[in-house]
Amino acid sequence: MREEGFSPSNFSELKEELHTQSKETKNLEKKVEELMARVINAEKVINEMKEMKTMTREIHDKCTSFRNRLDQLEERISAIEDQMNEMKREEKPKEKRRKRNEQSLQEVWDYVKRPNLRLIGVPESEGENGTKLENTLQDIIQENFPNLVGQANIQIQEIQRTPQRYSSRRATPRHIIARFTKVEMTEKILRAAREKGRVTHKGKPIRLTADLSAETLQEREGPIFNILKEKNFQPRISYPAKLSFISEGEIKSFTDKQCLEILSPLDLPYKRP
Numbered sequence: 001m002r003e004e005g006f007s008p009s010n011f012s013e014l015k016e017e018l019h020t021q022s023k024e025t026k027n028l029e030k031k032v033e034e035l036m037a038r039v040i041n042a043e044k045v046i047n048e049m050k051e052m053k054t055m056t057r058e059i060h061d062k063c064t065s066f067r068n069r070l071d072q073l074e075e076r077i078s079a080i081e082d083q084m085n086e087m088k089r090e091e092k093p094k095e096k097r098r099k100r101n102e103q104s105l106q107e108v109w110d111y112v113k114r115p116n117l118r119l120i121g122v123p124e125s126e127g128e129n130g131t132k133l134e135n136t137l138q139d140i141i142q143e144n145f146p147n148l149v150g151q152a153n154i155q156i157q158e159i160q161r162t163p164q165r166y167s168s169r170r171a172t173p174r175h176i177i178a179r180f181t182k183v184e185m186t187e188k189i190l191r192a193a194r195e196k197g198r199v200t201h202k203g204k205p206i207r208l209t210a211d212l213s214a215e216t217l218q219e220r221e222g223p224i225f226n227i228l229k230e231k232n233f234q235p236r237i238s239y240p241a242k243l244s245f246i247s248e249g250e251i252k253s254f255t256d257k258q259c260l261e262i263l264s265p266l267d268l269p270y271k272r273p
Contacts, residue, residue, distance in 0.1 A: 115157070115183045116211030117190070119176040122201050124161070133159045137178050140206070144199050145192045155181040177211055186210070 122136060134156050142149050161174040180186050193199050193208045200206060228234075 110212055113211045115180045115186050117178045117180065117186050118209045118211045119178065120207040120209065121204075122173055122176055122206050123204075124166070124173045128161070130159055133161070133176060133178075136201070137176070140199070140201050141189070143201065144196060145189065148188060148192065151185075154185055157181045 119137070119140070122140075125132065137156065137159060138149075141154070148154065157179045159176065159178040162177050163174060166174070190208060190210060198205060199208050
């Protein structure tokens with residue numbers, strides 16, 4: 001005898017309902033798993049963001065520290081620049097004084113050397129001494145400037161070779177420095193040498209110049225002098241200040257740059273500073 005209210009159709013419906021609920025339960029479990037995975041992923045992202053925030057804070061702190069150090073360095077550089085500028089300001093008067101002192105010393109030295117006459121290219125002889133050198137100078141004056149011979153002011157105070165020590169390796173004769181008792185005699189000889197043009201000793205050419213300081217000679221050997229040397233014009237600096245050189249067998253002398261500028265046949269690439 002069958003239980004009241006139960007039938008095969010009801011069982012089938014119940015089974016279908018259970019199947020549906022089971023399916024929904026599985027779907028729900030799947031959604032829960034997906035949600036849990038999303039939660040875990042979100043936690044991971046949050047942790048990464050926290051780490052990034054920490055790293056950002058550390059970088060910010062380092063940047064702040066670096067900026068502070070950079071500011072300190074800029075302050076130190078600025079202080080050093082101020083010190084250097086101050087030193088430069090203090091150095092300018094010192095440099096001016098140094099140049100004035102050097103100029104004064106150069107002028108004094110040139111003044112002291114004014115009575116000196118420098119002879120270049122005079123051959124050296126064995127057993128040479130002051131007396132022989134003085135006789136050599138007298139011979140040169142007799143050979144080139146006979147009108148000066150016998151003048152009372154041709155008195156030689158001192159005469160010697162320079163440098164004093166002889167060297168066999170030297171290719172040219174040492175210069176002779178003759179000091180007269182009066183500067184007027186030195187100037188007369190130099191003036192006569194300029195007028196004569198070619199000075200000789202026993203027929204061989206030599207040079208007579210003022211015994212100027214190295215600084216004065218360097219100042220006088222400007223760009224014109226170098227250009228003339230390059231063109232093989234045999235330039236010379238004479239005393240008082242004149243520039244002379246040989247052109248087409250003729251000695252030309254100039255006392256200033258303006259006179260030299262009009263000498264167009266030489267085609268000198270000279271420009272006024």
